[in-house]
Amino acid sequence: MRAILTVIGKDQVGIIAKVSQKLANLEINIIDVTQTIxxxxxxxMMVLETKETIEFALIRNELDEVSQELGVDIRIQNAEIFDAMHKL
Incomplete structure (x- = not known):
């Protein structure tokens, strides 16, 4: 299943590393990534590929820890829902 992850916050050392490490620990593959300051x-913004069996609630809880540690906003949604919300 594909998912879209966004991270927004004050720039600091280690944001990409900590988010990527958490995703790797959850066995979530990063398909594409773009970032800017x-x-x-x-x-x-990242496009991710997850196992069908993983629960979004688990992913969100794990990413919430990273979000609080870094003081940034991290959000994840199913790519199908993201696409439907952003169609003209």
Missing amino acids: LEEYFTM
């Missing part, structure tokens, strides 16, 4: 704000 706007002034002092970091933004990143």
Whole structure:
């Protein structure tokens, strides 16, 4: 199953590393990633591939820990829902 992950917050060392490590620990594959820094704000969007059996609640809980540790906003949604919400 594909998912979209976004990260937004004040730029700091280790954001990509910590998010990527957490995803690796959950055996979630990063298919594509884009990131940029706007002034002092970091933004990143990832397309992920997860196992069909993994629960989004588990992923969200694990990412919430990283979010709190870094002080950034991390959100994840099913790619099908994301696509439906953003169609014109």
